Amino acid sequence: MGVCGKREFELLNKIGFVRYGGSEEELKAANMLLDELNTLGVKGELEPFKVTYYDVKKVKFEVLEPFCQEYTVRGYGLSGNTPAEGLTAEFEYVEQAEKVNLLNAKGKIVMVNGNVTTTMYKNIVEAGAVGFVSFSGTAIDDVELTDIEMRTLKEDYLKYGKIPGITMRVRDAMEMVKAGACKVRMTLEQEEGETDSHNVLAQIEGTEYPDEVVTFVAHYDSTPFSNGVYDNGGGTVIIMEMLRHYLENPPKRTVRFVWFGSEERGLLGSKYFVANHEEDLKKMVLLINVDMAGPIIGSDRAYVTADMSLKHMVDYLASEVGHPIISVQDVYSSDSTPFAEKGVPAISFARFGAAGSAPGHNRYDLIEHLSAESLQHTSDFIEVFSDRIINSVVFPVPQEIPENMVKAVDKYMHRNQPKK
Ligand SMILES: [Zn+2]
The missing domain is CATH 3.50.30.30 (Glucose Oxidase; domain 1)
Incomplete structure (x- = not known):
């Protein structure tokens, strides 16, 4: 195995600060990822996109009666x-x-x-x-x-x-x-506008089938108040390690890497990407998303938003190599979904913390709940899965989203919308 949990954990420590979509801190994290790519000799690219921004200057709420x-x-x-x-x-x-x-x-x-x-x-x-x-x-x-x-x-x-x-x-x-x-006074004064959030992009050309692209993605932003190490510093560093792995082991198919900004604000980075890379999407034979990883105690998961045969492949492979993982054919609430909506088969890997062990989306998403060993464990399986798929003689994943997943994706993407 080539991937290194310890190295992942070190990078996780570096990017473990609040990185809300569109903030200066998010950009700082994007630049740290670019630096890391640079160190590896890969030219990364920042892809800016507009997001809304606000700054509350004054807020007050008083009950006046009774x-x-x-x-x-x-x-x-x-x-x-x-x-x-x-x-x-x-x-x-x-x-x-x-x-x-x-x-x-x-x-x-x-x-x-x-x-x-x-x-x-x-x-x-x-x-x-x-x-x-x-x-x-x-x-x-x-x-x-x-x-x-x-x-x-x-x-x-x-x-x-x-x-x-x-x-x-x-x-x-x-x-x-x-x-x-029964009577209140609300005072709110805020500045509203637009700012940039960023996706970070990189690529390694395939040696045999350069026009078939497997894309690794992970969001690197966090929610407000959260250091975002579990969600999703973990996925961020795992796909960086996969990039390093494919630099050392040139892949038969092209591997692309996208770290998305503003996922927590409603999948904004991935929605922007699919809307602005229509041509690239045609070449994408599989999306591999990693969102949430690292908890010391927990269990590995795979959400397959693709043909059932891919879920079976995960199950057989897990048995073959002896890696416990719970797989389902379903939509995952993450950046994989806009791709699936555009017809790109997707699989999302995660390691969920055992109940109560790894809080998220608040100030208690802390590195002390995570470990290098846990990252190593999850990464090892992603590595063996990816190698099999990416270096296949014939690409094994059907290039279509089955009917039940089309429905599930549609429902997810349009949830919360009032009925007409
Ligand atoms: Zn997430």
């Missing part, structure tokens, strides 16, 4: 501004924001359960509400030890209109409902 209380909240990104003196309105808790919840919502600031889905947002705006409140966390959170989630109104929400919103802690939300809060 009691006075100010709560710590976070402004909802890209939800616009209130008047400078704040937006004072009646308050109502509207649960899941079904139409029946919203009969009296006109002119009010409404609070919904948890996060605001597209359907909830559409209903709220159409009901004439003037502001919204979402909440995050759990009732048992220690205020000092948790962050209120940073949330953003995505583009497909804005077609229904724009009203300002905030996110608060679930315990505070409960307190408000219990005490019968």
Whole structure:
């Protein structure tokens, strides 16, 4: 075996800082990947694409009646501004924001359960509400030890209109409902605009079938407040190690590498890529995605968004080499899906932490929950799988997405969309 978990772990340590899509830190991480490529003698490329950006200058949320209380909240990104003196309105808790919840919502600031889905947002705006409140966390959170989630109104929400919103802690939300809060003031001031996020690209030409391309991908961005080592520094360093492996062992087919930016913001890097590399997609015979890896305790997974025969191949190979892995034919919530939607067969590898062992998407995605041995374990199988596939005499993966996966991909890509 050529791949080295220790080397992967060292690179993981370097890139283990918060790298939110479109931020300076994300670009810093992209440049670190470019440096790494340079060290290996490979010319990498940064591919910029536009993402929205916001900066909350001021946010405040007060209950005015029947009691006075100010709560710590976070402004909802890209939800616009209130008047400078704040937006004072009646308050109502509207649960899941079904139409029946919203009969009296006109002119009010409404609070919904948890996060605001597209359907909830559409209903709220159409009901004439003037502001919204979402909440995050759990009732048992220690205020000092948790962050209120940073949330953003995505583009497909804005077609229904724009009203300002905030996110608060679930315990505070409960307190408000219990005490019968009925009048509130929301103050939100934010700067909104566009900035660049980046994909990082590299390639090694195939020796025998250069026009058949196997593409390794992993997203290197993180969610806010998260060091993103488990999700997805792990995948980031594993595919870097695969690149090193194919430099040392020239592949029969061309291998491409793409590290995506802004995955956590809604697969923005991979969506940009598939929309802007139509010609390249035709040559792509398989996509190998790695998203989430490294937990000390856990289990390896493979999500096959391709013909069932590829799942069987994974199972047989796992038995042959003695590697435990749970495989399914399914969609994986990651960058593989936009490719599958375009007809590129995809497989996503991951190692999921055992329940409770490796938190993600928050400040507890920490390197101490991960190990070099774990990365080595997962990488060893990806290496043997990739070698078999990439150096096949005849490429074994059917170049089509089966009907059941077409449906599953379609459902995933259009989830949360309100029914017409
Ligand atoms: Zn991820």
